[in-house]
Amino acid sequence: MLVIRIDEDRFIFDVPDVLRQTVVDLASQLDDELEADNPNLTRLFPTAYSDDPEKDAGYQILARSELVQGRHNSLDTVIKTAEDDEVDAETLDAWMRVVNDLRLVLGTSLDVGESDNWIPAPEQEHTYAVYQWLSLLLSHIVEAQFAD
Numbered sequence: 001m002l003v004i005r006i007d008e009d010r011f012i013f014d015v016p017d018v019l020r021q022t023v024v025d026l027a028s029q030l031d032d033e034l035e036a037d038n039p040n041l042t043r044l045f046p047t048a049y050s051d052d053p054e055k056d057a058g059y060q061i062l063a064r065s066e067l068v069q070g071r072h073n074s075l076d077t078v079i080k081t082a083e084d085d086e087v088d089a090e091t092l093d094a095w096m097r098v099v100n101d102l103r104l105v106l107g108t109s110l111d112v113g114e115s116d117n118w119i120p121a122p123e124q125e126h127t128y129a130v131y132q133w134l135s136l137l138l139s140h141i142v143e144a145q146f147a148d
Contacts, residue, residue: 001137003144009089011144019133023095024082026102026130031075034068043104044071074098092141099138106131 002014033041045064049056077094081087087095106112110124110131120128 001140003092003137003140005144005147006086011087011089011092013085013087013092013095015137019137020082022130022133023099023102023137024079026106027075027078027098030098030102030105031072031079034071034075040105040109043108044101071097071101074101089145092145096138096141096145099134099141103131103134103138106134 001016001019002012004012004014006012034044045060045067047056048059048063074094074097077091078098081091081095084091106127110120110127112118112128112131
C-alpha cells in the first residue's frame, strides 16, 4: 500500500482493491446511517458542552446538519474516486476524513480503548482486522500529506 505525493496537489494512490472495496462498502453503510440515532456514531458528533446539556442540545441542533452534510460530501467523493490511482489533495483530504470516521465508528462498536492490551473477542476479529487496515491506510495518507 502506497500513498505518495508526486507534486504539490497530486498523489499516487496505490491501495489494494480489497481495501478500496471495503472502504466503499463501509462508506456506503455510514452514508445511510449518518442521520439515524445510532450509538456507534457518537464519536462522530461529540458533545460540545459536557457540563451543560441544554447548551449542548442547542449546539447539536445548530451544528449537526452541517457536520452531516460535510460527511455526506466526503463519503460521496470517496465512493466516486475509489478506483482512481492518482488523486488531488482535496480528494485525499476526503479519504482521510472518511477513513478516520470509519475507524471511529468501528472502534466504538468494538469498544476499543486506550489500552495496548485490548484483545478482540473471537466474533470481533474480522472487524478488528478491518479497523487495523483502516489505521494503516490513515497513517499512509497522513504521511503523504506531510511529505515534501
